[in-house]
Amino acid sequence: MANEQLSALIDATNTAVQEAKDDLTKLDQAIGDGDHGLNMARGFAAIEQDRDKILAKPLGPALQAAGMTLVMKVGGASGPLYGSLLMAMGKAAPEGEPDRASLADMLGAGVEAVKKRGKSDRGAKTMLDVLIPVQEALADGADIAKIRQVADDAAEATIPMVATKGRASYLGERSAGHLDPGAASSRLLLQTVCDVIEG
Amino acid sequence: MSQSPPTVGLVIVSHSSDVARGTAEMARQMVGDEVTIVHCGGDPDGGLGTDVSKIVEAIDQAWSEAGVAILVDLGGAETNSEMAVEMQPAERQDRIRILNAPVVEGAVMAAAEAAGGSPLSAVQATAEELMGQP
Numbered sequence: 001m002a003n004e005q006l007s008a009l010i011d012a013t014n015t016a017v018q019e020a021k022d023d024l025t026k027l028d029q030a031i032g033d034g035d036h037g038l039n040m041a042r043g044f045a046a047i048e049q050d051r052d053k054i055l056a057k058p059l060g061p062a063l064q065a066a067g068m069t070l071v072m073k074v075g076g077a078s079g080p081l082y083g084s085l086l087m088a089m090g091k092a093a094p095e096g097e098p099d100r101a102s103l104a105d106m107l108g109a110g111v112e113a114v115k116k117r118g119k120s121d122r123g124a125k126t127m128l129d130v131l132i133p134v135q136e137a138l139a140d141g142a143d144i145a146k147i148r149q150v151a152d153d154a155a156e157a158t159i160p161m162v163a164t165k166g167r168a169s170y171l172g173e174r175s176a177g178h179l180d181p182g183a184a185s186s187r188l189l190l191q192t193v194c195d196v197i198e199g
Numbered sequence: 200m201s202q203s204p205p206t207v208g209l210v211i212v213s214h215s216s217d218v219a220r221g222t223a224e225m226a227r228q229m230v231g232d233e234v235t236i237v238h239c240g241g242d243p244d245g246g247l248g249t250d251v252s253k254i255v256e257a258i259d260q261a262w263s264e265a266g267v268a269i270l271v272d273l274g275g276a277e278t279n280s281e282m283a284v285e286m287q288p289a290e291r292q293d294r295i296r297i298l299n300a301p302v303v304e305g306a307v308m309a310a311a312e313a314a315g316g317s318p319l320s321a322v323q324a325t326a327e328e329l330m331g332q333p
Contacts, residue, residue: 033214033247033273035242035246035247035248038246039242039248042242042243042244071251071282072243072250072251072252073243074242074243075242075243075244075246075248075249075250075275075279076242076248076249076275077274077275077278077279078275079251079275079278079279079282080251080275080278080279080281080282081278083282084282117278117281117282118278166274167273167274
């Protein structure tokens, strides 16, 4: 991935997260503790602030540095979760330009790290319900339009789910009927990555 | 002068710095200065939440050769504490436990157990017994 693309990704994800801050917070107020928008906004603003330091590195270490920034700056569980995702993706990154197969491997490593960190898996009404199907689509050779569709469908599919992980799980059955905030932010970030790749 | 053996240190992590401070105060009332009890709470901007770097600092302050027990309140406090533990030197990590116990009651029980000079495993077991009550 060219440095310019990484630079564009930092800007685009920060802009997208700042714009979605209130929406993410509203989703989180319904079934969580109402801090997801604020926490994500703080984390991605911190990445933007660290941009020169991050962009001075090759892709792998750059992703690891961005992940560490999220871990240290977010303040909620989404920090270690998204931070672990990026750090594991960075560790799995190839030396040069990643191709589709290596991107799928990187996301696969990221998904495993999120599962481990969150002690969770598919079907618990979390960000994994978006990340896993998108990773599978990427590995299967889906084009960008298809990946967008998978991300969108997967996020919507969390609405009827009953949460078994995270703060929403305290609500039990009452968590059904709401879009999961982590699934929403994962969809947003993946869509933004697609925007940047399409240019 | 004989030195008493080191006691397990405690770290209290809550989303609210008030809850963390109050919990530490309650535990200290039980055990005085026999146990090092460090508290931290609040996100990096001072709102409700937890902060990995504050937790790392708290573990350093509470560090004892007998180990450190961490009490956490909700979701992110646990995830952020796990992250902070993983940032500790490898030789320390085996001697740090995040307890599966309610933060206030767990802190008081853990402090009382630690004050008696019990090892980390006993401090953990005593606090976690609370979760096993019907």
